[in-house]
Structures are given as C-alpha cells and as structure tokens.
Amino acid sequence: MSLRIDLQIISDWIPDGARVLDLGCDNGILLKHLQQRGITGYGLEIDNSKFAACIEAGVNVIQADLDQGLPQFADQSFDFVILSQTLQAINHPDFLLDEIVRVGKQAIIGFPNFGHWQCRWQLTFGGRMPVSKTLPNAWFNTPNIHLCTIKDFEKICTSKQIDIQQRSIVNHAHKDTLGTKLLPNLFGQTALYQLNKSS
C-alpha cells in the first residue's frame, strides 16, 4: 500500500533507526511504514476506533488528548515528534508547539495553508468562509479551529526561537510548482516543516 504523499515526505526526512512520537497517528499507517526501517516509537490518538488497525499493524498506540500537552514524556526523549494535519484542530496550538519541541529533538509539523489564493479569493470576493479540498468543512462543523498561514506559522516559530531546518510547501496534489516556490504563502496548500528548538 502506498503512503499518502505528505507522509512519504515525512518518512523521507526521518533517518533509519530513529525513535519517533506520532501525534494523531490515526490508523498507524505512518508508524507501520517507518517500522520497516527500524524506526520505533509510539502513536498518540484520541479516537480509539482506530486502535484495532494500529494493533493489527503492530503499532504501539496510546489514547491521549493532545490538548493536555505531552506531560507523560520527558524532555528530548524522541528523535522526532510528528504532527501531521492536526495543528489547526488543537485548542492551544502554541502550547502544543512548545511541548513538541520540548519532547522532540526534531519536530515535523504539517498543516493546511490558510493563505492559499483560493482561501483569499473565497473570502474576498465570495464573502464566505473558504471551503477547499484541504479544508472541506463548513465554518460551523469544522474541526479546524486554529487555521494559520505559512507566514503566521513562521512568525510564531521565530517568536518561540524555533529554528526551521527544512520545509516543503506543495499544492493539493503534494507537488511543488513554480508558484509554490516563488510565492509559497499564495500557492502552497500544504506546508511541512522540520523544526527544532534553538540551543
């Protein structure tokens, strides 16, 4: 089974044998994939309807609410902490960001870019809250309560003295184009960052 393209990029950023924590691990697909390369660790997931799939995949899954932070984990206890497409659904993303760089030597965070031109277009000319392939819900039923743009995200990283090691800004097909390269905040739909805390 092939991996979703953003998960494939994440996987490519993680070296063999690393110890990882996958926040919001869903059905354990990423961790299962990583295990083949000797990468071990835990998945955290609030919804235990996904647990049977995790267990079948041989993935250690812990039921946990990310809004509580990561108090069960010691400082710098994982090589990588991964948060994919979940940051915008967290009650206190700034707090979780602190927790991620506390627990992980490296962090990988992916989120939908609210600065994409389609969002801007819909809000400016349609006068409505944007709905797109990466943000398919209406304003009243969306789990995405803390959307941000690429600029917003990089600003909070700067203010928290979190260094950006690398980033991948792509369109909804997870391809990079001339647009995503030149004007990422306008043409990027999904952003992926590798970060760590400035030492």
Place this chain on the structure above:
Amino acid sequence: MPETVPADSVGLVTPTLLHIDSPLLLDCGRTLPSYDLIYETYGELNQAASNAVLICHALSGDHHAAGYHSADDKKPGWWDSAIGPGKAIDTNKFFVVCLNNLGGCKGSTGPTSLNPETGKYYGPDFPIITVADWVRSQAVLADHLKVQQWAAVVGGSLGAMQSMQWAISLPERLRHVLIIAAASKLSAQNIAFNEVARTAIKSDPNFHEGYYAEHNTLPRQGLGLARMLGHITYLSDEAMGEKFGRKLRNGTINYGYDIEFQIESYLQYQSSSFVERFDANTYLLMTKALDYFDPAQAFNHDLAATLANIQARSLVISFTSDWRFSPARSQEIVNALLSTGKDVTYAEIEAHQGHDAFLMPIPRYMEIVQTYMQHVATECQS
C-alpha cells in the same frame, strides 16, 4: 445452560485439582507446607507450548472462567463473554488456564480448607496471601502444565494486579501482559471502602472472630453488607440510574422501612445469593491482598523503576466511568512504561458501567482485546 451448546462456547468443562507437596514460602513469613490448586483449561496446548494464556481472577472470581459445569447451570463462567472459540481470547488458538487463587473458597486451599496440622478448618488462621504469593503459586501451576512462558497473562482489577506482578517478578516467563481496569496501588479511598467491608463482616455477631464454621454458622449479615457496599462502588451512578432509576417494586411508596425501591431489592438479592457462595474469611483475605499491593514500594516508590525490567509487551485498558480504578490510575502505569520505552498500547474505553465494565462485552473493548490477542496468536505460530 442453553439446550444446545453455542458454537462460540467452550461447552462443558471439568475442573482439575492439583495437589502440591512442596512448601510455599509466603510474604507474611509463614509457609504453606502443601496446598491444592483447582484450575480449568480451555483449548489445546500446542507442541511448542507457546500458546498458553493465564487468566487471573478478581476479588470474587474463581477458576470457572468459561463454559458450563453441567447442563443444569444457569450461567456460564465469569468471563465467558471473552473466552471461547472465535471469541476475543480464542480457544481455537490459545490454551487458556484459569485457577482459583490460594486463599479462595472454590477449591484451592484457603480458609475453608482443613489445616492438615490441626485437622480443623483454617478459618481466620489461614495466612494472608499477597498478589506476589499468588504469582509464585501460579508459576508452580505453569511448571506443572509444562508452560515455560505464557503467550499472555491477562487480568482485570485484582486480576490485573496479578498480571502486572507476573511481568515484574518473572519477566522472562510471559510475552504479553494485559492490564485491565487496574491500579499500581490502591488509593486511601479504596482502602477505606475495603475497611468498611471488613468492619461489616467482623462486627457480625455470627463472625466469632472468624471461627464461624466451628459454630456451624455464617456471618451472612456482615458479608452481605460488605458485598452490597462493594457492588455499589463497582457500578457508576449512571449505570444504576439507567438500570433501576427510582423504580418501585410495587408501584407505590408505603411510608415504611421495608424494601420499596427496585435498587434496594436488587442489592438484597445480590447480597443474599453472594453469602451462600462465598466465604467471609476469603473476602477479608482478598481485600487485604488488594490493600497491600504496591510493587513500587520495594523500588523507593518509583513505578518506572519497578517496571524497568518488564520484558512483556503491554496492553493497558481503562474505562471512563470506573471510579474505583479510574483511568488516571491506568495512565500512571502507562506513563511509567512509556518513560522506560516499553512497548505499550493504552485504550480508555467509553463505558457507563463503572468498574464492572471490565467484565462486560463492550464492543470497542472486545474489539481491541480480540485484535491484540490475534496479534499474539500470530506470534505463537511463527
């Protein structure tokens, strides 16, 4: 039992009595020179003896975990919902063992047994047994069954204390441990409930300092009261409300002190049936085993250090409405396992049944146990 044996039942089962003639040194300092263990098995041990699963029972449980003893039995064993062909703990794949613990009253040596040294019932003179003592005696049974390493040791509540203790005391003798509705030690509130139960038993005029057998009587009132209290705390407010609400037995209130509400009638029935099948001294002993359990005590109260030598992979499960062994208590165990990098899976099951939820066939709970055990079974074949 039903007229025909259901396809997913282990069917008719017969317990086996094992007499052990070698002494067992107990935590209390005393020694049992010889003792009996009664147990049941379901399924077949494979040639490599790699598919054995030990089920540890809780306070009022026994060796009869699944199936029926006779065609006249109204109810199957206490965890029949989880053990059987095709069930969560699949007897087509596993050799499942369940024994009555020492100090019990269902066939293993305990207060209702005759003391070979005096020819009288042990009664209150039976030594207090700890969870670690149980694990030692269970290891003797494992040796007898030629099981060098359990595929999994499984327990809920007091049974989970035993499965944890197995992983701590004999780490190389199990590959998986299932710790369900557990705590690494009782809270003051839990000990307090147990003390009320003990006081109820001990203050019954028929208790006779525990020598009621010699007086040909039983402390029915006290044991019944202890059971009523326990029963209330094993359920949740919501579960009781849903089952009984304020329903009246006869539809009207009578302005008197007789039983009027359905819940009163239920508790009275539960306690009166319990006192006929359970021994008061055993109840006292079981509550003490619960109170004393605190494996981290020997490790300077550091639970992570206590669990550091565990080799088994763990599945920890708690239930949202369980206020006797709350999810927070399970999370302590999980956090200790995480801090030393152990393989662990933890699920908090949405359930309104309180502590008793661990005995209920709640679909999400059973799905997780079944999937986990299938994974364990796959390892047994490879």
